[in-house]
Amino acid sequence: MEYEAVIGLEVHVQVKADSKIFARCGAGFGHGPNELADPVVLGLPGALPVMNKKALDGIIKAGLALGCTIPDVSKWDRKNYFYPDSPNNYQITQYDQPICDGGEVEIELPGASRNIMGEHRKVKLTRIHLENDVGKLTHFSSDSLVDYNRAGTSLMEIVSEPDMHSGEEAFAFLTSIRQIMVYCGISDCDMEKGQMRADANISVRPKGQKALGERIELKNLNSITGVKNGIEYEIRRQTSELKKGRTITQATWRWDAELGVTEEMRKKENAHDYRYFPDPDLMPVRVDDEWRNRLRAEIPELPYEKQRRYFEEFDLPYTITSVIVPDRELAEYFEEAANLAPKKAQAIGNLVVNDLLREVSEVGIALSESKIRPPHILSLVEVVEKGTITKNIAKEVFVEMFKSGETAEEVIERKGLKPDFDDSQVKTWCEEAIAENPKPVESFKAGNDKALNSLKGQVMKKSRGKANPQLVDGIIRDLLA
Amino acid sequence: MSDTLYYKSASELAALLEKKEISAVELIQSIINRTKAVDERVGAFNSFDEVDAIAQAGASDARRSDGQSLGPLDGIPIGIKDVLAVTGQPLTCSSKMLEKFVSPYDATCIEKLKASGAVLWGRLNMDEFAMGSSTENSATKVCSNPWNLDHVPGGSSGGSAAAVAAGEAIVSLGSDTGGSIRQPASHCGVVGLKPTYGRVSRYGLAAFASSLDQVGPMGRSVTDVAMVLQAISGHDDRDSTSFKSEVADYVKALSDNAGKKWTLGLPKEYFDTASDAASMEPVLKAIEFYKSIGCEVKEVSLPHTEYAVATYYIVATAEASSNLARYDGVRYTHRAENYDDHIDLYFQSRAEGFGSEVKRRIMLGTYVLSSGYYDAYYLKAQKVRTLIRNDFMKAYEEVDALIAPTSPQPAFKKGEKTSDPLSMYLSDIYTISANLAGIPAMSIPCGFSADGLPIGLQILGKPFMEEELLSVGHAFEQAHDFTNQHPKL
Amino acid sequence: MSDKPKIDIDYISNLARVALSEEEKAAYSKDLSSILGYVEKLNELDTDGIEPMAHPYPVYNVWREDKVESKMSPEKAMENAPASRQNMVIVPKVVE
Ligand SMILES: [Mg+2]
Numbered sequence A: 001m002e003y004e005a006v007i008g009l010e011v012h013v014q015v016k017a018d019s020k021i022f023a024r025c026g027a028g029f030g031h032g033p034n035e036l037a038d039p040v041v042l043g044l045p046g047a048l049p050v051m052n053k054k055a056l057d058g059i060i061k062a063g064l065a066l067g068c069t070i071p072d073v074s075k076w077d078r079k080n081y082f083y084p085d086s087p088n089n090y091q092i093t094q095y096d097q098p099i100c101d102g103g104e105v106e107i108e109l110p111g112a113s114r115n116i117m118g119e120h121r122k123v124k125l126t127r128i129h130l131e132n133d134v135g136k137l138t139h140f141s142s143d144s145l146v147d148y149n150r151a152g153t154s155l156m157e158i159v160s161e162p163d164m165h166s167g168e169e170a171f172a173f174l175t176s177i178r179q180i181m182v183y184c185g186i187s188d189c190d191m192e193k194g195q196m197r198a199d200a201n202i203s204v205r206p207k208g209q210k211a212l213g214e215r216i217e218l219k220n221l222n223s224i225t226g227v228k229n230g231i232e233y234e235i236r237r238q239t240s241e242l243k244k245g246r247t248i249t250q251a252t253w254r255w256d257a258e259l260g261v262t263e264e265m266r267k268k269e270n271a272h273d274y275r276y277f278p279d280p281d282l283m284p285v286r287v288d289d290e291w292r293n294r295l296r297a298e299i300p301e302l303p304y305e306k307q308r309r310y311f312e313e314f315d316l317p318y319t320i321t322s323v324i325v326p327d328r329e330l331a332e333y334f335e336e337a338a339n340l341a342p343k344k345a346q347a348i349g350n351l352v353v354n355d356l357l358r359e360v361s362e363v364g365i366a367l368s369e370s371k372i373r374p375p376h377i378l379s380l381v382e383v384v385e386k387g388t389i390t391k392n393i394a395k396e397v398f399v400e401m402f403k404s405g406e407t408a409e410e411v412i413e414r415k416g417l418k419p420d421f422d423d424s425q426v427k428t429w430c431e432e433a434i435a436e437n438p439k440p441v442e443s444f445k446a447g448n449d450k451a452l453n454s455l456k457g458q459v460m461k462k463s464r465g466k467a468n469p470q471l472v473d474g475i476i477r478d479l480l481a
Numbered sequence B: 001m002s003d004t005l006y007y008k009s010a011s012e013l014a015a016l017l018e019k020k021e022i023s024a025v026e027l028i029q030s031i032i033n034r035t036k037a038v039d040e041r042v043g044a045f046n047s048f049d050e051v052d053a054i055a056q057a058g059a060s061d062a063r064r065s066d067g068q069s070l071g072p073l074d075g076i077p078i079g080i081k082d083v084l085a086v087t088g089q090p091l092t093c094s095s096k097m098l099e100k101f102v103s104p105y106d107a108t109c110i111e112k113l114k115a116s117g118a119v120l121w122g123r124l125n126m127d128e129f130a131m132g133s134s135t136e137n138s139a140t141k142v143c144s145n146p147w148n149l150d151h152v153p154g155g156s157s158g159g160s161a162a163a164v165a166a167g168e169a170i171v172s173l174g175s176d177t178g179g180s181i182r183q184p185a186s187h188c189g190v191v192g193l194k195p196t197y198g199r200v201s202r203y204g205l206a207a208f209a210s211s212l213d214q215v216g217p218m219g220r221s222v223t224d225v226a227m228v229l230q231a232i233s234g235h236d237d238r239d240s241t242s243f244k245s246e247v248a249d250y251v252k253a254l255s256d257n258a259g260k261k262w263t264l265g266l267p268k269e270y271f272d273t274a275s276d277a278a279s280m281e282p283v284l285k286a287i288e289f290y291k292s293i294g295c296e297v298k299e300v301s302l303p304h305t306e307y308a309v310a311t312y313y314i315v316a317t318a319e320a321s322s323n324l325a326r327y328d329g330v331r332y333t334h335r336a337e338n339y340d341d342h343i344d345l346y347f348q349s350r351a352e353g354f355g356s357e358v359k360r361r362i363m364l365g366t367y368v369l370s371s372g373y374y375d376a377y378y379l380k381a382q383k384v385r386t387l388i389r390n391d392f393m394k395a396y397e398e399v400d401a402l403i404a405p406t407s408p409q410p411a412f413k414k415g416e417k418t419s420d421p422l423s424m425y426l427s428d429i430y431t432i433s434a435n436l437a438g439i440p441a442m443s444i445p446c447g448f449s450a451d452g453l454p455i456g457l458q459i460l461g462k463p464f465m466e467e468e469l470l471s472v473g474h475a476f477e478q479a480h481d482f483t484n485q486h487p488k489l
Numbered sequence C: 001m002s003d004k005p006k007i008d009i010d011y012i013s014n015l016a017r018v019a020l021s022e023e024e025k026a027a028y029s030k031d032l033s034s035i036l037g038y039v040e041k042l043n044e045l046d047t048d049g050i051e052p053m054a055h056p057y058p059v060y061n062v063w064r065e066d067k068v069e070s071k072m073s074p075e076k077a078m079e080n081a082p083a084s085r086q087n088m089v090i091v092p093k094v095v096e
């Protein structure tokens, strides 16, 4: 029998803000233990929550970017459960009236190869709600320590429908969410810093069956590859159980990335009774069109829209867009250059993807710190196109430009890279090369086209690399014709 | 003179301080002496810090001599219910759970009192976490009614009422979730006001039931209560439920409104019930008084009154079960010595830290919110709450304020009701509705029972119209002499 | 609610994280059922179409701007902790 997996994801994303969601103390990563605490964060007697407007803006923007409906009214509820990382022993969250309803996430599945665009589809969302994050436990041999720095950080929970079927889809879903959140400036989604976390609900059923199988909630998926590997492992495990005639019982499992296995955490019998009720300390949120429109206007063109436009407008190949588009800053950089000379967009794209990214990562600086700005890129494309310098020399010129911040012309001038000979000199060198290398000449005449390369190489050597390779090729072919 | 200062009113003392006839240090010393003399019997204070209080009073005197007085409360000793956060002072809520807790921050009302120059005096006894009507649920010590030490002072702000009645504080702060200011005020023969929900910030008030709790003043006269209310009222951006509404000049309103002929309503349901006949007598006399000064008095109906207690005990315990979850043995509370693991730490710490009434209410609140019961209990109660509020709003279309008893009987004997929680709950019958509706209400002394226990008159007002409420009470107070009657201690 | 409420006292004490003695269990079971019995009277009221009241004076959008306005030293934050180390609260080893 054939089996198919059904996967739903719950993705927690921290909303970027200076202060916490209900407290006025700082929010962030990398501080000393309990440096980001105050009476509200610690849940001291008498402390009360007050909403952070920026967190609301963040989730509404996220909802609009993902095509959710933003209902007019939403409210806060308490989810009651005891855990040492939760100062109040309840989480302030949204139960039946979340800020965002529905929505969908466009994802790209892997293509046949890295150079080929994969299929795009849309994964349906159930909702997105806002809540407070909890603190962090560090475990030691005989006890655990609690740090409340993370407690109270603004956290969105993006809940998908059971609408995915493979680890790859889940991977693509998370990748897409991360790109969109970063694009919109809502979150940095750094999984290592806990800014994005995912839990998966996974079930397997015989292909063709309508009803869902018993589901396993899989936790501890701490990286995007962890999500993919953990889910794939769990699908294999469940499928093999079913094939052996065993049944799956609802439970919570965890992914152990080190061992590469999933293991059971707790059975569903101990499922919590969260006793949700409206939080009496907080007033409801009302969203009007003015607010929705203001935030909608702040949403940039999203990655896949941008990619489609680059195909249309600049005729860029997938290989270039797939590198440029996911990084908003890089895309904006590229576009600034491309807009100066739209017809040269491909050459510009190549320089950006190959030379610029290589240098930036080699030196280890941010793109914004690079001395080469978009007009510099164009200057280099133009001198190559005019044939002033060869592509090989252009690479050298780029490295110089990157170091000094000069234009291509300035580097060429300073380093004397401009050819100091004319075409007739090139012809002379070609004639010399033919005369000096009878073997390749013979070989070429016998039909081996590749033999020409060694002749061309000789000419380039004579010109100290400055001759235009196309010109050389043409002359040699003429002479041997 | 200084040996009798403790029974003077805040307004009188403010004048004496202003004229420099007395000093704030002299005044607090008188209070300290009085407290030391009587509190062993009264048990109003969980703790106090003499040195700190004298230092505050000294600072007040220094300000005054520099011409920098902060106003009428500058130098006036005010007792604080042990449920409000004051930096560097214990905050125990009369619970073993918070026995060792020292607050690192100030409640907003405390910040405001500090800004008014008042001398914060001691931590007043209460029912544990404000749950109770007799202060018998205090884990700290027994609190007695200064008028008869065998009787309870009422609760939960029993210490706040008893301290003021016994001259251990000039005025005090209490908190009122279902009558916890008004009922002890009535039992101890003092004035106690529960402001409109949202009038006084709850920031720094250890929560019992967030949608019902209010901080309010207690004193021996309406004017004193008005002075304190003035100082602590106003919008606070640290409490999302704090209301943005103008704060009137409450003391000025008392004279501005003098002689006004109010239209007063008598909620008939408050007079039908099984109140003790003898304690109704002074209330009925008070009604006659209002008629005699030309007020129109008419019967009104609050038809959902009989559902108030049931509604209250669902809403209040549900919220409490969640609010008190933070007292868990982890971050700052009592932690049990013996436990098996991190989960058992909760079970044992909470079993040891909470008293029996608190546990009872946590159990009830947990039950009504538990899976399958939410709609039947909490949601239902919230709907009935709407009906109860609507009753009041309808009545206020016809009348300026309502007049009723505060409590069905005078202060009962210690131990009389501890074995029957439901009958204890039912004794809050007249006070609970104001919390459910969110309206302001006040109790003022209006007479004594045959055996000399004080009886209170309750005045319930329109939302955010405390100045009217105070003025109605003031009219009665001016024509009677309860302010200067004190228990013999 | 019209059926006599069944009270599973162990279930509730587990949710509430309060250990109860056998005597307490018996007493609270009795108290809860008497109070819940009393509360039955709410069923006399037809509340269809009545808005539940979550706040006495509800207003919308009570918020603050995203500014850091409060701070507490970690030492202060740990001052009341029953057990702490390296400015963190010590709890028994949490295993899941
Ligand atoms: Mg969830």
Ligand SMILES: [Zn+2]
Residues within 6 Å of the ligand: A012, A131, A157
């Ligand atoms: Zn969540």
